[in-house]
Amino acid sequence: MRRKTRTLCRYVFVLVLATGWTVAATAAEKKITHPELSEQEQLVACNECHRGATPELYTEWYESLHGVAMVKCYQCHGTFETFRVTPTRQDCAACHENMLAKCPQDKPCWQCHIPHGFKVRK
Numbered sequence: 001m002r003r004k005t006r007t008l009c010r011y012v013f014v015l016v017l018a019t020g021w022t023v024a025a026t027a028a029e030k031k032i033t034h035p036e037l038s039e040q041e042q043l044v045a046c047n048e049c050h051r052g053a054t055p056e057l058y059t060e061w062y063e064s065l066h067g068v069a070m071v072k073c074y075q076c077h078g079t080f081e082t083f084r085v086t087p088t089r090q091d092c093a094a095c096h097e098n099m100l101a102k103c104p105q106d107k108p109c110w111q112c113h114i115p116h117g118f119k120v121r122k
Helices: 002-029 039-053 055-062 073-077 089-100
Strands: none
Touching: 039 055, 039 073, 073 089
């Protein structure tokens, strides 16, 4: 009985391992990469592509104070090479330094403020 259990465990282990390798290889093959962009395209491409690719995010930005003021994506999120999903407090300070003095220093801005929206979280 022990031998059968051990053999079964080995078989399951090998099967799981092989399945994992197959899934990992498939995921690597399907990895989505961003197309090559010129320097100029890197500055304007966010808006052009994301209007269709993520319309809800684009609309949220477009209707926000940042959108109305035509704040470009790279001004908060960095350039194509330095892109970050979540801007730092220093990024916000570039335009909002006077407001940061009134805010808690131990919290990121987006914990209270919705950068792409008009609302403040309460």
